[in-house]
Every structure is written in C-alpha cells, then in structure tokens.
Amino acid sequence: MNGFLLKGRAHKFGDDINTDYIIAGKYTKTLNLNDLALHLFEDIDPNFSKKMKGGDLVVAGKNFGCGSSREQAPIAIKESGIAAVLAHSFARIFFRNAINIGLPALVCNTDEIDDGDELEVDLENGLVLNITKDKKIPMEPMPDIMKHILREGGLVPYLKKYGDFVRE
Amino acid sequence: MGGTIVEKIISSHVGEEVKAGDFCVVTVDMLMCHDATGPLTIKAFNEFERENVWDPQRVTFVLDHAAPSPNERVSGLHDMLRSFAKEQGIRFFDVGEGICHQLMLEKGLVLPGDIALGTDSHTCTYGAVGALSFGIGSTDASGVLLTGKLWLKVPYTMKIIVSNSFKPGVYPKDLMLNVIGILKADGADYLCLEFSGSCIDEMSMGGRMTLCNMAIEAGAKGGIVPPDEKTLEWVRCRSSRSFTPQISDKDAYFIDVLHIDAAGLEPQVAFPHAVDNVHPVSEATGIPVQQVFLGTCTNGRLEDLREAASILSGRRVHDDVRLLVCPASRQTLLEAIEEGIISTLLEAGATVIPPGCGPCPGTHLGVPGGGENVISTANRNFKGRMGNNKSNIYLASPATCAASAIEGKIADPRKYLS
Numbered sequence A: 001m002n003g004f005l006l007k008g009r010a011h012k013f014g015d016d017i018n019t020d021y022i023i024a025g026k027y028t029k030t031l032n033l034n035d036l037a038l039h040l041f042e043d044i045d046p047n048f049s050k051k052m053k054g055g056d057l058v059v060a061g062k063n064f065g066c067g068s069s070r071e072q073a074p075i076a077i078k079e080s081g082i083a084a085v086l087a088h089s090f091a092r093i094f095f096r097n098a099i100n101i102g103l104p105a106l107v108c109n110t111d112e113i114d115d116g117d118e119l120e121v122d123l124e125n126g127l128v129l130n131i132t133k134d135k136k137i138p139m140e141p142m143p144d145i146m147k148h149i150l151r152e153g154g155l156v157p158y159l160k161k162y163g164d165f166v167r168e
Numbered sequence B: 001m002g003g004t005i006v007e008k009i010i011s012s013h014v015g016e017e018v019k020a021g022d023f024c025v026v027t028v029d030m031l032m033c034h035d036a037t038g039p040l041t042i043k044a045f046n047e048f049e050r051e052n053v054w055d056p057q058r059v060t061f062v063l064d065h066a067a068p069s070p071n072e073r074v075s076g077l078h079d080m081l082r083s084f085a086k087e088q089g090i091r092f093f094d095v096g097e098g099i100c101h102q103l104m105l106e107k108g109l110v111l112p113g114d115i116a117l118g119t120d121s122h123t124c125t126y127g128a129v130g131a132l133s134f135g136i137g138s139t140d141a142s143g144v145l146l147t148g149k150l151w152l153k154v155p156y157t158m159k160i161i162v163s164n165s166f167k168p169g170v171y172p173k174d175l176m177l178n179v180i181g182i183l184k185a186d187g188a189d190y191l192c193l194e195f196s197g198s199c200i201d202e203m204s205m206g207g208r209m210t211l212c213n214m215a216i217e218a219g220a221k222g223g224i225v226p227p228d229e230k231t232l233e234w235v236r237c238r239s240s241r242s243f244t245p246q247i248s249d250k251d252a253y254f255i256d257v258l259h260i261d262a263a264g265l266e267p268q269v270a271f272p273h274a275v276d277n278v279h280p281v282s283e284a285t286g287i288p289v290q291q292v293f294l295g296t297c298t299n300g301r302l303e304d305l306r307e308a309a310s311i312l313s314g315r316r317v318h319d320d321v322r323l324l325v326c327p328a329s330r331q332t333l334l335e336a337i338e339e340g341i342i343s344t345l346l347e348a349g350a351t352v353i354p355p356g357c358g359p360c361p362g363t364h365l366g367v368p369g370g371g372e373n374v375i376s377t378a379n380r381n382f383k384g385r386m387g388n389n390k391s392n393i394y395l396a397s398p399a400t401c402a403a404s405a406i407e408g409k410i411a412d413p414r415k416y417l418s
Helices: A033-037 A070-079 A091-100 A144-151 A153-161 B005-014 B038-046 B071-090 B100-106 B120-130 B138-147 B174-182 B198-202 B204-220 B229-236 B304-311 B329-337 B341-348 B400-406
Strands: A007-014 A057-060 A084-087 A106-107 A116-124 A127-130 A135-138 B023-026 B032-035 B058-064 B089-091 B117-118 B131-134 B148-153 B155-164 B192-196 B222-224 B258-260 B266-270 B278-280 B293-295 B323-328 B373-376 B392-395
Touching: A033 A070, A057 A116, A070 A091, A084 A116, A091 A106, A091 A153, A091 B138, A091 B329, A144 A153, A144 B204, A144 B293, A144 B304, A153 B138, B005 B023, B005 B117, B005 B131, B005 B155, B005 B192, B005 B198, B005 B222, B032 B038, B032 B100, B032 B138, B038 B071, B038 B138, B058 B071, B071 B089, B089 B100, B100 B117, B100 B120, B117 B120, B117 B138, B120 B131, B120 B204, B120 B222, B120 B229, B131 B222, B138 B148, B155 B198, B174 B258, B174 B266, B174 B278, B192 B198, B192 B204, B204 B222, B204 B229, B204 B304, B293 B304, B293 B400, B304 B341, B304 B400, B323 B341, B329 B341
Parallel strands: A007 A057, A057 A084, A084 A106, B032 B058, B032 B117, B058 B089, B117 B131, B155 B192, B155 B258, B192 B222, B293 B323, B293 B373, B373 B392
Antiparallel strands: A007 A116, A116 A127, A127 A135, B023 B148, B266 B278, B266 B392
C-alpha cells in the first residue's frame, strides 16, 4: 500500500476485547469524535489514554472487537492517534468498520509481541518487524476489496471516487 | 452440490450462484439505523454530497437506545435523525415505539429470503423469519444509503440440530446460552448458524428470535431458522410484500454440525463478564442480586413477560431488589396490559419503563450501583455494559430472573412453576 511504513510501541491486550471495552456505550452518543479517544479502553485500562502516544500500536489476541457494531470503537482508536491494530483475529463487524474508516486492522501471530515492544509495520510487504525482539512476523493477506478500500483511505473516499463497488 | 439457505439467499441477491468463501456485492432489501449509530451514518452519507438516499422505502430509523432522551446532547442526535428521515421520506419510529429489532419483525418489514442490514450487531435477530440479516457499521450503512448494495464474503454455515422438547422451566434463552457456552465468543466467527430439529419446529416465533438474536455472541455473522408454516403465518398477517422463502438443499455443505438434546438442558446462567461464561443454574443459586432487568431485544416480548408474571403472580419482589420491566415495543406493552400481565408485575413490585433498549446498553435508566449484582434477560454482560464498570451482570431467562427477584438471590425457576 504505497510503501506505507508504521513504526511505534506496542500496547498489548488479551483475547476477546469487546467493543464495550474499547469505548463504553455511555460515551458513544456524540458526534464530537475526538471526545471518544479520552475514554478509549477506560473500563479495562483506565490510564490508557494518558500513557499512549500518537503512532503507537494496539496489539491483541484473538477475536478483537467482538460485540457491538458501534463504529465509535475503531473511531476512538483512530482519533487517539493509534496507527494500527494487530491481532490474531478480528470480530467481523469491527474488522470491516476499521478498514471502512481507514484504520489498518492487521491479522498476524501476536504471540511474539509483548507490551512495550518497538514494532515496524510494513503494509506493502505484509510484514511486522519486532525491533525489540529482532523477529519478523508475516501478516495474513487482506481480501482485495478491503485492501482497495484501505488504499483509498476508507469506504467514503472509495465510493466518492467510484460511485459504486468495483470488481476486483 | 446444493446450497445452504444463506448461499441461496445471497445468490438471489447477486444475480449469479455464489458459494461460501466467495466475495460478492449484494442488493439490500432493508436497512435499519438507530439513535446510537444512525447519526454517524448520516454524517458519512453527507460526505457523498448526494441529495437522496437510494430508496427511502427500504430504510427504517428507530429511536430506542436512549429514548426518551436523557439530555440535550442526545436530543440533538434524535433531532438529526428525525429531520433526515422527514426530508428523505424514511420510515421513522420515534421514542416509545420500541426496540428496533422487535419493530422490524412486528411490523412485517423483514420477510423470508430478504437480506436485511442494520447498524446494530443484534440485527441478526431477523434470521427468525428466514431472512439473512446482520449488523454493519455506520460507514457501511452510508454506502448502502448511497448504492443500495454491500460487499460481503459468503459465510459458511454451522448447523445446530436441537432434538426433543424442553423440560418445564427451560426456555430458548437457556438453549442459546448453552450453545454459546459450547461455541465460546469466537466459535462461530464469520459463520452463520442454522437452527433446526424438532425443538425448533415446536418453538414460537419469539423463541426463534431469542436464538437468532444471540448468534452474534458466538461471533456469528447471523443466525437463521428455515421458514416453515409458522413463519409464513407470522409474515402473512403483517405484510403484503411478495417474498421468496429459501431452505437449504439436502446436499448442502455445512462446515460443522452441533447436536443438542433440549430435554437434557437445565436453566442456564452466564456469569460476569462474558456471555460465554455459562453455568447451570444449580451453580449460581444463592448469589445475591440487587437489580433484576426483564426486557431487551432478546427477551422483552409478550411471552417473556407472561412467563415472568406467572412466577411473580401473588408474590412480592424481595425488599432488597429493584425489578425493572421494559416491554420490547408499544404493541407488547399494550398486549401485556390487556392480558393483565402488567398489573401482576406492578402488584409484585416491578417498575415498568418505556419500551426501548432500557438499561441494557448503559446509556440511561437503571444504571446499577458499584459492587451491585444484576441478573438480566439481556444478551451481553460485559464489564461496564449497563453503565457502571464496578457492577456485575448475570444473564438468564425471564423465568430465572423472576424467581431471582422474589428471593433476592439467583434462584432456580422450576420450584415456582405451577
């Protein structure tokens, strides 16, 4: 994807991190999207929004983003400045929502990544480099249509450009 | 090889035969948005700078998540949806009409063989009428408003065959909690669940809705019950729109089959803080509860209120318990009043709140206190779900919740059955 390289520190989470944990329902009733970032992961890590820095990466186990269809979940992550989410697997709706708003959601073996590790993510070549551990971790290829939507910056710019879905 | 019900529904909306694993673009029969996710949908749609949505007849807006509005900010979001619906000619259900999923089915807006989408993960409820329905995000929904289409990957189907009948005191909610306990939160990721067997044949439409509603809690894209005579009767008295029911071919490919003996089930309880943390009620009895919630898109229907009322009839809610009752729709509330169910619940000490999502998503009404335990008929018990991350939520059937309200602790409903 245009030689796009991301570099940042890992914030490690476990399995089945649901969308309520990413952003609680009580905070979702707003269109001031940057307010959402203040409460990111609040119920499971109350200091998260204070300790993270722009460009950091969220790293998780399996089924990240399960639960509600609330798009406020990937929006809260993106608005906070987190550059991408890496997980063993994603829940279906979260995965689509993340790509649709232009937040890279990447599937890879996250066992070899610990909290605080420095990572480099090479989106074009589908590779994660764990700089701290000097390990290369391949990413699972993304479906062509999702790659295309992500390359355009999300579904809205994609549909603005093409007016409809195009055959891959 | 033949197709599953899901493959056949999708093929009919693509215009060519597709199989599980294929990527395709489908036409959409119905889109639903509510007050928690609709504003973001409109915001994204406005970025397209188009005047009109693709087909207002195929769009429904519902105010249910924080309704009536608890504050000025939410009132603004409600107004945004109200005005957009009016400008575009979109079907609109205002505050007090009920929960989106209940309305979509009760009003006959989703029919067998349809593809129906909603900006809510429990949109999968409509599988109860043999439709393929699932939740999407707000941006995907804005794409539907623009094009009337959605791209998707055709899911594989897992068949769940439920034989025999429930013993007294055991309900569809117990079955579904049991299934989720077996599959776990990601056991059906990207799959559809097709429910069949003699227990499903006997099951009411409301019970089928409870099953399909919770398919998402095992990660499934959707749950579906093959339409039968009961389904056709349900939709025929609610809609005059034509439809094409689909069922799986005999030689369809299922990725897995799970057999459950309904007669072997006892009441089930999901413990905090995960829906798949499921135990038989015998392991939960005696746990104190301070709030009991009867309602939601899972179990707020007439038959659910009726079950609870039959247990609470002539009895009192425990002094240390608040019992909140939230009928799934205005229609449900009206019928419950006519049947005397509401009187029974009020006389037992219940508080009845307006039809809608109520305390389930933690946005208004009935937020539990710190350290309190809640037993609820809802579908989710994540930490903080009801608005307080220092409370604990247990999930169970309406009957188990009613019995627990009487005792002030989690109780087995079977001893209260007459």
